[in-house]
Amino acid sequence: MTTTSDIEHMISRVALGDRTAFSNLYDATSAKLLGVALRVLNNRASAEDVLQETFMKVWRYADRYSRNGMSPMTWLITIARNTAIDRLRATKDESDVADVMDTMPSSGPTPEQSAIASSEAGRIMGCMEQLDDDKRDAVRGAYLDGLSYADLAARFDVPLNTMRTWLRRSLISLRECMSQ
Amino acid sequence: MSTQPEIPEEDHLLATEYALRLLTKDEEAAFEARMLDDRDLEALVAEAVNQFAPLSDEIAEERPSPAVKTALLADLFGEADTPTSIWDRIGLWRATSFAATAAAVVMAVMLVTQQAPAPLPPASERGALFVSEIAAEDNSLRVLAVYDAATGGLQINRTAGAPAPDRALELWAIAGDNAPVSLGLLPADAKGQLSLPEALRADVGGLVLAISDEPTGGSPTGAPTGAVLAVGQVTDI
Numbered sequence: 001m002t003t004t005s006d007i008e009h010m011i012s013r014v015a016l017g018d019r020t021a022f023s024n025l026y027d028a029t030s031a032k033l034l035g036v037a038l039r040v041l042n043n044r045a046s047a048e049d050v051l052q053e054t055f056m057k058v059w060r061y062a063d064r065y066s067r068n069g070m071s072p073m074t075w076l077i078t079i080a081r082n083t084a085i086d087r088l089r090a091t092k093d094e095s096d097v098a099d100v101m102d103t104m105p106s107s108g109p110t111p112e113q114s115a116i117a118s119s120e121a122g123r124i125m126g127c128m129e130q131l132d133d134d135k136r137d138a139v140r141g142a143y144l145d146g147l148s149y150a151d152l153a154a155r156f157d158v159p160l161n162t163m164r165t166w167l168r169r170s171l172i173s174l175r176e177c178m179s180q
Numbered sequence: 181m182s183t184q185p186e187i188p189e190e191d192h193l194l195a196t197e198y199a200l201r202l203l204t205k206d207e208e209a210a211f212e213a214r215m216l217d218d219r220d221l222e223a224l225v226a227e228a229v230n231q232f233a234p235l236s237d238e239i240a241e242e243r244p245s246p247a248v249k250t251a252l253l254a255d256l257f258g259e260a261d262t263p264t265s266i267w268d269r270i271g272l273w274r275a276t277s278f279a280a281t282a283a284a285v286v287m288a289v290m291l292v293t294q295q296a297p298a299p300l301p302p303a304s305e306r307g308a309l310f311v312s313e314i315a316a317e318d319n320s321l322r323v324l325a326v327y328d329a330a331t332g333g334l335q336i337n338r339t340a341g342a343p344a345p346d347r348a349l350e351l352w353a354i355a356g357d358n359a360p361v362s363l364g365l366l367p368a369d370a371k372g373q374l375s376l377p378e379a380l381r382a383d384v385g386g387l388v389l390a391i392s393d394e395p396t397g398g399s400p401t402g403a404p405t406g407a408v409l410a411v412g413q414v415t416d417i
Contacts, residue, residue, distance in 0.1 A: 019257060026249055031241035039239050048244055052252045059256055060413070063317065070226060074233040081236075085201045124234050142200045143235045149202045164202075171196050172189070178231060 002028040007072040015063035026055055029073070033080040040084035040146040050087050054080040085146040127177035135170040142167070187220060195224035200232065216324060216339045312389045314351075314412035316341065321349075321410045323366065323391060327376060327384055334374045336367060341409075348396050352404060353380050354388040365398050366391065387414040 007028060013021030033054055037047035057079055065075055128136050134156070141147045141155065153163035197203050198211050215221045310327040321341030327334050336351075343349045343366075351374065352360035364374050380387060392399070393406035 019253075022256075023249075023253070026252070030249070031243050032239070034242040034244045035239045036236060038242050044242075047242075048248045051244055052248055052255070055252050056256065064315075070230055071233070074230060077233065077236050078229055082201070089205070124231055128235075139200075140235065142202055143232050144239065146201055148204065149197075150204065152202075167202070168193055168197075171193060174231075175192065175196070 004071055004073065007076075011058075011062050011065050011072055011075075014059060015065070022055075022059060025058070029076055030055070032073070033076060036077050036080045037084040039144050040081065040088055046087060046091075047084065050080065050084045053087075054083050057083065081146065088146055089148075123178050124174070127174050130177060131170055131173065135166070138163075138167055139170060139174070187224065191221060192224060195221060196228040199225050199228035216337070219340075310384050310414050310416050312387075312412040312414040314389045314391055314410045316410040321391060323351075323410065323412075325351075325389055325412070325414075327414065329381070329384065332376050332378070332381055334363065334376050336372045336374055338366060338370045344393065346396060347406070348394050348398060349409070350392050350394045350398050350404070352390045352392060353377075354390060355380060355383060355386065360390065360404055362399065362402065363389075365394075384414055385416050388412070389414060 007025065010021045010025040010028065014025060030051060034047055034051045037050040037054070038044060041047045041050065054076075058076065065072065128139065131139065138152050138156065141152060147155065149160055149164050149167070152167065153160045156163060158166070194203075194211055198208060201208075203211065211221070215225070310329070312325045312327075313322065314325060315322040319340055322339045323341075324337045324339060325334050326337075349366040351363040351366055353363055353376065354360045361377060361380065363376065366372070367374075376384065389412050390404070390408050391410040392404035392408050394404070395406075399405045
């Protein structure tokens with residue numbers, strides 16, 4: 001089992017140009033990062049492209065990762081997620097927004113729930129539970145599927161401003177809940 | 181969790197919306213432009229990223245096909261002279277080591293979408309644009325340089341840091357393994373304009389820019405003499 005500090009150590013070696021560490025980091029984390037990209041893109045070939053791009057960024061910017069309370073996996077997942085969303089939006093610019101609805105993966109926890117049960121994790125999960133079902137789906141759609149306000153408005157068939165007002169209220173509730 | 185009363189609720193929301201990627205491209209660009217001048221916003225984005233991160237626990241792992249790793253390694257290391265970390269490349273002159281801080285991570289996390297700050301001339305009036313964020317590892321010095329291929333001008337925006345008393349900051353361009361070429365002293369004001377020498381313009385996309393600490397008036401030798409404080413890769417936008 002690769003621990004957080006193992007991954008942190010690998011990233012710090014990668015920052016020094018250590019190719020073996022880079023290879024090990026890939027082996028330890030690529031499956032999770034591909035899952036993240038696949039969840040956003042729903043297309044394996046595109047997701048594998050994004051995975052490759054993600055690791056090129058990691059190689060290039062590893063020297064800018066530092067220990068600061070952001071776990072190394074959070075950092076890596078954020079890069080993969082943002083790269084996937086950039087890809088999704090670059091290709092979607094030319095396609096019909098309605099396609100988004102067809103590519104929505106079914107929501108719901110997978111059997112592969114991570115065993116990590118940090119208090120932070122417990123807190124957002126608990127606070128998400130307090131949202132109405134549709135609002136919880138919207139927040140999950142934003143985070144997991146990379147949906148923008150425009151995508152969510154199309155999915156829920158409401159005007160963009162309504163969607164924004166509606167989701168902002170949920171984000172405020174979440175923040176209040178998590179700060180308790 | 182630290183809720184600082186002086187931070188407007190609107191900024192908390194925007195940072196969360198930005199971290200979640202709910203915003204349009206234009207809204208993201210506007211927020212990023214603000215973030216360059218406001219370190220509090222970066223911290224808010226980091227906070228939001230951390231808060232939502234546990235949601236990814238439910239994402240199932242997917243083993244990539246072996247071809248992905250092969251292609252990745254070939255792309256990165258296929259050629260003998262593949263650049264390694266840019267800090268590594270200029271390691272020869274590094275005089276000091278720096279402790280990294282929170283802010284650097286956030287910029288590193290979000291730089292996947294980072295864009296040049298406004299204002300830029302309309303696309304119709306300019307050539308290809310290149311941008312480089314020249315930053316110290318701890319973000320104690322950070323300069324955004326935007327190069328306009330149409331004019332050869334390098335627009336400088338120093339968003340963090342300043343020269344030490346009685347010292348100057350000098351900007352250098354490094355092409356491959358060549359010796360650094362001075363682009364001049366950074367303007368005393370945060371914003372200013374420098375020019376890229378003709379010889380460097382063809383391959384601007386491959387340059388590394390670096391800032392060194394020098395005597396007032398600049399390096400007396402034509403090569404960096406003081407510590408290299410910040411580096412950045414040039415990329416097209």
